[in-house]
Amino acid sequence: MSYQLNGATIEHDEEGYLTDISVWSNDLAEIIAKDENIDMTPEHWEVVNFLREYYDEYQIAPAIRVLVKALKKKYGPEKASNKYLYELFPYGPAKQACKIAGLPKPTGCV
Structure with missing residues (x-):
C-alpha cells in the first residue's frame, strides 16, 4: 500500500500511516489529507505542524487528551476543544491529524 508523489x-501501512516518517513533506500531507477527504486550511496546518513539533520533542504522537491540553497551552482554549478539533478532523483528531502529519498512530487510539 502506498501514496504516489512526484x-x-x-x-504506508494498512491504515494509511507512513512506514517511514522521514519521507513526510507538506505535499505528501496534502495527498494523505485528500485521501481522508480533508481540504487543508491554515487551521488544519496549525494542528499538523503542532503535532510534528510535539513529536520532534517527545518522540511520541499525543493521544487526544494530551493534544487538547498542549494546544490549549500554546493557542488558547478556543483552539483546544474536542469540538473544534473534531470539526477539523472528523474521524478522530489525534488519529487523523497524526496520519496527515506523517506520524505513527497515537498510543491509546484504536
Whole structure:
C-alpha cells in the first residue's frame, strides 16, 4: 500500500500511516489529507505542524487528551476543544491529524 508523489512511491501501512516518517513533506500531507477527504486550511496546518513539533520533542504522537491540553497551552482554549478539533478532523483528531502529519498512530487510539 502506498501514496504516489512526484513519481515516487511512498509506503504506508494498512491504515494509511507512513512506514517511514522521514519521507513526510507538506505535499505528501496534502495527498494523505485528500485521501481522508480533508481540504487543508491554515487551521488544519496549525494542528499538523503542532503535532510534528510535539513529536520532534517527545518522540511520541499525543493521544487526544494530551493534544487538547498542549494546544490549549500554546493557542488558547478556543483552539483546544474536542469540538473544534473534531470539526477539523472528523474521524478522530489525534488519529487523523497524526496520519496527515506523517506520524505513527497515537498510543491509546484504536
